[in-house]
Amino acid sequence: MSTVAKAISLLDMLGRGAPETALADLARSAGFDKATTRRLLVSLIAQGLVEQDDATRLYRLGAGLTRLALMRETQFPFLRMAVPVVEALAAETGETVHLSEYSKRGLISVHVVESAKANRVSVPLGEVLPMHATASGIAFLAFTDERIREAVLAAPMPAFTRFTIGDANTLAEHVAAARASGHSTGTQGFEEGVISVAAPILGADGFAIGAIAVAAPRVRIQKGDIDRFGGSVIAAGREIGERLFGRLPGRKRA
Amino acid sequence: MSTVAKAISLLDMLGRGAPETALADLARSAGFDKATTRRLLVSLIAQGLVEQDDATRLYRLGAGLTRLALMRETQFPFLRMAVPVVEALAAETGETVHLSEYSKRGLISVHVVESAKANRVSVPLGEVLPMHATASGIAFLAFTDERIREAVLAAPMPAFTRFTIGDANTLAEHVAAARASGHSTGTQGFEEGVISVAAPILGADGFAIGAIAVAAPRVRIQKGDIDRFGGSVIAAGREIGERLFGRLPGRKRA
Numbered sequence: 001m002s003t004v005a006k007a008i009s010l011l012d013m014l015g016r017g018a019p020e021t022a023l024a025d026l027a028r029s030a031g032f033d034k035a036t037t038r039r040l041l042v043s044l045i046a047q048g049l050v051e052q053d054d055a056t057r058l059y060r061l062g063a064g065l066t067r068l069a070l071m072r073e074t075q076f077p078f079l080r081m082a083v084p085v086v087e088a089l090a091a092e093t094g095e096t097v098h099l100s101e102y103s104k105r106g107l108i109s110v111h112v113v114e115s116a117k118a119n120r121v122s123v124p125l126g127e128v129l130p131m132h133a134t135a136s137g138i139a140f141l142a143f144t145d146e147r148i149r150e151a152v153l154a155a156p157m158p159a160f161t162r163f164t165i166g167d168a169n170t171l172a173e174h175v176a177a178a179r180a181s182g183h184s185t186g187t188q189g190f191e192e193g194v195i196s197v198a199a200p201i202l203g204a205d206g207f208a209i210g211a212i213a214v215a216a217p218r219v220r221i222q223k224g225d226i227d228r229f230g231g232s233v234i235a236a237g238r239e240i241g242e243r244l245f246g247r248l249p250g251r252k253r254a
Numbered sequence: 255m256s257t258v259a260k261a262i263s264l265l266d267m268l269g270r271g272a273p274e275t276a277l278a279d280l281a282r283s284a285g286f287d288k289a290t291t292r293r294l295l296v297s298l299i300a301q302g303l304v305e306q307d308d309a310t311r312l313y314r315l316g317a318g319l320t321r322l323a324l325m326r327e328t329q330f331p332f333l334r335m336a337v338p339v340v341e342a343l344a345a346e347t348g349e350t351v352h353l354s355e356y357s358k359r360g361l362i363s364v365h366v367v368e369s370a371k372a373n374r375v376s377v378p379l380g381e382v383l384p385m386h387a388t389a390s391g392i393a394f395l396a397f398t399d400e401r402i403r404e405a406v407l408a409a410p411m412p413a414f415t416r417f418t419i420g421d422a423n424t425l426a427e428h429v430a431a432a433r434a435s436g437h438s439t440g441t442q443g444f445e446e447g448v449i450s451v452a453a454p455i456l457g458a459d460g461f462a463i464g465a466i467a468v469a470a471p472r473v474r475i476q477k478g479d480i481d482r483f484g485g486s487v488i489a490a491g492r493e494i495g496e497r498l499f500g501r502l503p504g505r506k507r508a
Binding site: 002003004005007008009011012015016018019039040043044045046047048049051054055060061062063064065066067068069070071072073074075076079101102103104105108109110124125126128145205 | 256257258259261262263265266269270272273293294297298299300301302303305308309314315316317318319320321322323324325326327328329330333355356357358359362363364378379380382399459
């Protein structure tokens with residue numbers, strides 16, 4: 001593991017746990033000795049990516065991360081272009097809508113508008129959505145580069161519920177269906193009682209860069225809702241792509 | 255310079271320039287040899303903090319940064335709490351309002367609502383606001399820890415315009431005035447023709463964690479506007495602090 005990878009793994013650990021963490025706990029979860037952990041934290045603090053509370057000596061993520069993310073958003077305004085579309089889709093469907101963006105770490109939930117209903121689906125920001133277990137993942141796989149798709153099909157598929165897809169053949173069928181229809185359906189694969197419908201957002205090269213999904217409690221889904229949501233997420237995904245890259249020929253390269 | 259510092263300096267360079275950068279340019283600006291630069295980039299790519307375009311081989315900031323920033327925001331919802339207050343202040347004043355957050359790298363602009371007027375002040379997201387040259391910086395200094403204030407007073411003060419404060423005595427006077435009144439005024443110190451009025455946002459310990467500012471073209475500022483903006487930014491800064499930390503005794507520890 002490179003020094004850089006170790007440092008970033010500390011950021012990840014700080015982001016996942018309680019808002020503030022002690023050195024010993026961080027070292028233990030990371031599996032590094034305390035001296036290494038402290039040395040990495042000192043470098044991260046100097047760059048503003050980590051902060052340490054003066055009084056409690058606990059560590060937390062720093063505003064320097066916000067700065068880097070904002071500089072990225074200035075260069076590539078994914079959220080600025082997508083958020084109005086996410087909001088319109090949430091208003092149209094009355095259900096939770098979430099937007100995800102692909103990175104090497106997986107498909108990351110980057111914006112969520114929750115349904116106003118009391119019984120609604122909640123999606124934490126920054127969460128990595130498992131490809132095999134979510135509608136967003138399947139929509140992404142249907143329109144991504146073949147190498148990425150093959151890697152996911154070859155990887156282990158942990159079960160999150162008793163409905164999670166657990167083998168490559170079934171997953172490949174779902175992916176093929178999503179490629180044919182332009183949208184995917186997730187049926188309680190990540191959380192019991194939740195139905196999701198998702199479509200990809202395509203980049204300038206025609207490959208998926210993320211996905212947009214409607215997620216609703218299963219008990220509320222009526223006949224025809226899934227098809228209706230399907231049409232809506234396809235239109236929303238296309239609109240985001242056009243706002244970012246202009247009108248595309250719509251070529252499916254996958 | 256530690257390996258981690260080198261890697262983060264590459265992120266910074268990727269964020270400041272064009273949206274995508276070639277290896278040779280990145281190595282040259284960083285002052286690292288190409289092999290070191292590539293090795294660092296490979297680690298950053300593996301963690302999702304940098305992406306490389308398959309076709310052009312150019313490098314850009316990655317979605318992993320967005321993920322870390324979102325995890326931070328989930329733990330410490332600065333933007334979620336502050337944005338509605340920023341928007342209300344922008345509606346009230348009709349001028350550009352910007353919010354900044356302190357990190358070791360300085361005071362970082364994290365949210366901006368621009369005035370709807372054609373002649374308006376624009377503030378880029380992620381920009382580091384120089385402490386000695388901005389109303390936000392002076393408001394922050396007036397309510398921060400003495401060590402941070404002394405370090406800024408002892409540091410060089412580069413001139414951005416012919417109005418930039420250039421010596422420690424003058425800066426200390428402005429800081430003292432801001433501490434007394436609760437708000438600061440920036441008079442063309444960072445950009446000619448721009449007047450800003452700012453107030454601090456206080457953390458749970460009573461020290462400033464950031465600032466909120468109204469920025470307007472000087473030609474539009476009427477008699478009484480600065481006092482009026484002063485009252486408004488103080489109220490807005492206090493409201494953000496209360497939304498984050500609850501009502502405070504308002505003790506000025508600085």
